[in-house]
Amino acid sequence: DAGVIQSPRHEVTEMGQEVTLRCKPISGHNSLFWYRQTMMRGLELLIYFNNNVPIDDSGMPEDRFSAKMPNASFSTLKIQPSEPRDSAVYFCASSLKENYGYTFGSGTRLTVV
Amino acid sequence: DQQVKQNSPSLSVQEGRISILNCDYTNSMFDYFLWYKKYPAEGPTFLISISSIKDKNEDGRFTVFLNKSAKHLSLHIVPSQPGDSAVYFCAASARSGGSNYKLTFGKGTLLTVNP
Numbered sequence: 391d392a393g394v395i396q397s398p399r400h401e402v403t404e405m406g407q408e409v410t411l412r413c414k415p416i417s418g419h420n421s422l423f424w425y426r427q428t429m430m431r432g433l434e435l436l437i438y439f440n441n442n443v444p445i446d447d448s449g450m451p452e453d454r455f456s457a458k459m460p461n462a463s464f465s466t467l468k469i470q471p472s473e474p475r476d477s478a479v480y481f482c483a484s485s486l487k488e489n490y491g492y493t494f495g496s497g498t499r500l501t502v503v
Numbered sequence: 504d505q506q507v508k509q510n511s512p513s514l515s516v517q518e519g520r521i522s523i524l525n526c527d528y529t530n531s532m533f534d535y536f537l538w539y540k541k542y543p544a545e546g547p548t549f550l551i552s553i554s555s556i557k558d559k560n561e562d563g564r565f566t567v568f569l570n571k572s573a574k575h576l577s578l579h580i581v582p583s584q585p586g587d588s589a590v591y592f593c594a595a596s597a598r599s600g601g602s603n604y605k606l607t608f609g610k611g612t613l614l615t616v617n618p
Contacts (some may be wrong), residue, residue, distance in 0.1 A: 434608075494548070
């Protein structure tokens with residue numbers, strides 16, 4: 391099992407550019423989560439999906455952020471336009487309904503200059 | 504509005520001694536609690552959990568204690584080893600409330616175990 395796979399590992403972009411982060415959850419897991427980690431706020435839940443359907447997106451900071459899960463094996467988190475305050479590590483995690491422990495990916499470190 | 508609080512940003516202990524990491528929560532609907540461990544440049548990994556029907560859960564060197572009346576839980580590591588040096592996150596969920604997939608995390612505590 392390859393675990394939760396995120397790409398890219400690092401992204402440096404200029405303010406105003408569009409950024410797309412990608413996630414492949416563990417096969418068979420039906421819940422997928424996007425978290426953001428910053429020094430000030432720790433690990434914040436941005437959005438989560440159950441069976442590819444967005445369930446709670448109340449953590450999405452603003453309209454510049456959007457997330458999709460077109461199928462059970464792929465999700466994207468898009469920021470358009472990006473701003474320096476979006477700089478953080480973005481984690482994707484997946485879980486089984488019966489298993490309340492998440493498996494996290496290694497994260498994408500985003501730097502917006 | 505932090506519903507899960509880890510008030511100690513860092514903790515330093517000597518190898519072989521006990522490490523005690525603390526966590527407080529404010530949401531009385533939380534009924535399942537977890538600890539995650541995170542090394543630099545990696546994602547958090549699940550360490551140990553406890554349901555609100557218990558007050559203690561033990562797994563090897565790791566024990567989690569839950570005090571529901573105080574809304575407090577702690578993670579004990581005995582004996583501490585240098586490889587335990589990492590950031591530890593406390594997390595909670597309200598499984599009976601229907602939003603059982605959603606974990607709320609604290610900000611983490613950096614544990615350093617000195618040889």
